[in-house]
Amino acid sequence: MRMLQAPPSLYVTSQCSNRDVKFLDGRLLQSSFHESHLSLRIIHQRVCLTRRCLNSVSAKAAASLDADASSMLTREAENDVLNALSQIIDPDFGTDIVSCGFVKDLHVDDASGEVSFRLELTTPACPIKDVFEQKANEVVAALPWVKNVNVTMSAQPAKQIYAAQLPAGLQKISNIIAVSSCKGGVGKSTVAVNLAYTLAGMGARVGIFDADVYGPSLPTMVSPENRLLEMNPEKKTIIPTEYMGVKMVSFGFAGQGRAIMRGPMVSGVINQLLTTTEWGELDYLVIDMPPGTGDIQLTLCQVVPLTAAVIVTTPQKLAFIDVAKGVRMFSKLKVPCVAVVENMCHFDADGKRFYPFGRGSGSQVVEQFGIPHLFDLPIRPTLSASGDSGMPEVVADPQGDVAEIFQNLGVCVVQQCAKIRQQVSTAVMYDKSIKAIKVKVPDSNEEFLLHPATVRRNDRSAQSVDEWTGEQKLQYGDIPEDIEPEEIRPMGNYAVSITWPDGFSQIAPYDQLQSMERLVDVPQPIPA
Secondary structure, three states, rough: HHHHHHHOOOOOOOOOOOOHHHHHHHHHHHHHHHHHOOOOHHHHHHHHHHHHHHHHHHHHHHHHHHHHHHHHHHHHHHHHHHHHHOOOOOOOOOOEEEOOOEEEEEEEEOOEEEEEEEEEEOOOOOOHHHHHHHHHHHHOOOOOOOOOEEEEEEEEEEEEEHHHOHHHOEEEEEEEEEEEEEOOOOOOHHHHHHHHHHHHHHOOOOEEOOOOOOOOOHHHHHOOOOOOOOEEEOEEEEEEEEEEEEEEEEHHHHHOOOOOOOOOHHHHHHHHHHOOOOOOEEEEEEEEOOOOOOOOHHHHHHHHHHEEEEEEEEHHHHHHHHHHHHHHHHHHHHEEEEEEEEEEEEEEEEOEEEOOOOOOOHHHOOOOOOOOEEEEOOOOHHHHHHHHHHHHHHHHOHHHHHHHHHHHHHHHHHHHHHHHHHOOOOOOEEEOOOOEEOOOOOOOOOOOEOHHHHHHHOOOOOEOOOOOOOOOOOHHHOOOOOOOOOEEEOOOOEEEEEOOOOEEEEOOOOEHHHHHOOOOOOOOOOOO
């Protein structure tokens, strides 16, 4: 520890009051066993010197030095706590909870041995929050001078990484999950509703958006007391209805039933319903996507920054063909597909398992497109009946087999969304010490450096390149070599927005950054 490394000068040792001498005695003895090779005789000499020095200074000087000593000892104690907590590794991020920034409001009382702090996780639905709390108590309580530990758990406020670029209604939604199949009748709405209520049961704030205007399913699958959407006349916004703690919006709650209108009008209706709703703070908004890969689906993917997608299919080959189109659409739009749910897989009878629709569609999607997780849903009359009764299966039978499958799906979604947000928020960063832009594209192990001037000169917007002729308007000499970005912000899962000193905001897609000339010789860090 730092106190053992410092020389036994009057400045260091005379800063201790009688209370601090007792604490220092214990800390020196503790450190001698664990962190130094000092003999007990040397430790005893230093403590005696401390006491002699206390008697030799004036009361006023001692009081002043006492405050400095207490502050130093408190910092040392806080370091002990943080070092202990750094043993706890977040399995999703692969780093310790201190480096993740989870430890907040740390308070240490040296005299009483009291330690309190707050662990602020990325989501209230974190599946291992109880494990974090238990381990945090254990590792801090193991410190010899700690007598009592008080750990409180919390979650980060709901907010999009790129909130400033979104409509007001979507700015406080942390994650937007698309549940898609690109084929009707495979149980997509059943999965969307039960996933939403599973996440709510895990402690998250959740909303559901039924994006199928032609055939909305939500009014049948849930039974809210208020079955009509209301308007806020002052703000001209939509107030969502609510059922069992989950907010929801559907065209079926607009008093219009099913829509009979052309595609462009439907896209406008979906845009209005989604972006003008007062969703408030949500950890997850689950979007029940309509079938297909046309204008409506593209509008949804472009209007809102989808965090991830869950793909729903059935065992038939025909279902796989349509689902493959949807997966390719999400791939082009840089929306990661995190799980495949294969519905109506099998049923059990007479001690045997039967597969009436064949096997392999879900596995084929996983293998062909590299989607990491597959979940099989059985054929269950209760699952179908719950959808018709207005009570989701995970609410009607929370201890059943189906609820367990959705619980595993919910854990998967929570973990994958946390990883994606972490990857996106750190994908492109400016390192001022080496005056270079660091790039690590999500789902890639490659990390490389770019010169800021190179990035600025490669802008392909209309301000830099003539849209009609392709002529380069931005010349090489127009950009100084020492230019530095002022701000770098994520733009969905596909690009970043870079603000430069001249006020220009450049959109730089990951694909374009990967194709630029890279820095081979890593610059030496510039001393602060």
